[in-house]
Amino acid sequence: MTEVTEGLDQQVSDLVFAYDAAYGRAAQTVSLSAAQACLLEHLTADGCSMGELAGELLCDASNVTQLVSRLEARGLVARVPDPADRRIKRVSITPAGQRVRDAVRRAFDFPSDRLGRLTQPERHQLAALLAKVLA
């Protein structure tokens, strides 16, 4: 049993390593860092504030400022001041940003290459197990 547990820990570690590597490669295909692609992926239709993004990405607001500035310089996002509270800036994705984001999604082959090895019943099994782990 200890063996199984240690084996499982290692497997999860391997999974995370493979996932991160695949995500980095996908981002690189459009000259984005993983952090930039991740931010792009977190943007909602109505636009997120800088603070909300920092909270979701678990990083400092000053870091978000830099990431958004680089994405904005490439025309992938825009800062829109909130009319109701002009301290707040909402970050929205531009059409060019949507195209780049879609390209990252298409290039990200982990779901199809790896999770695609499971049958449909196995996917349900895995989903149930992960639900418990992530609850």
Added chain:
Amino acid sequence: MTEVTEGLDQQVSDLVFAYDAAYGRAAQTVSLSAAQACLLEHLTADGCSMGELAGELLCDASNVTQLVSRLEARGLVARVPDPADRRIKRVSITPAGQRVRDAVRRAFDFPSDRLGRLTQPERHQLAALLAKVLA
């Protein structure tokens, strides 16, 4: 079914995010970056060459040089020239490095906090599914 697949993709993404965050926090408890802790974790008893480490960590050799230099400056690893081929330097972990590595392992609460939510049969199930995904 599409719903389930998309849900599964998101769950795996959430798992990776939670894992990475937990690992970073664990490393931070001993003032290591995640990259430094990861290198420390990859060291074997006989010592890895710089090139082997670069291969395992999927990064450039010059990056390994810097990481090892910082760990060496803290007395956590040592560079030992290979007697058979003096171009090669084997990186070995010091007793202080072992203590720090163990501290990271103890502080890394993901396996106990998250995987610990599964029963033993569920762990076997998950291990079997991950074996297929990682094969």
Added chain:
DNA sequence: TATTGTTATACTCTATAACTATA
């Protein structure tokens, strides 16, 4: 006075290119 975001700064991660030492 409190909050949102930015700026200045510093350190780390990471890669590329040029270099040294050894084979």
Added chain:
DNA sequence: TATAGTTATAGAGTATAACAATA
């Protein structure tokens, strides 16, 4: 000449502290 590793350099990620604008 080829290989292992380092150095120099540069761009990006990240946090802290100080700051500006707004509430």
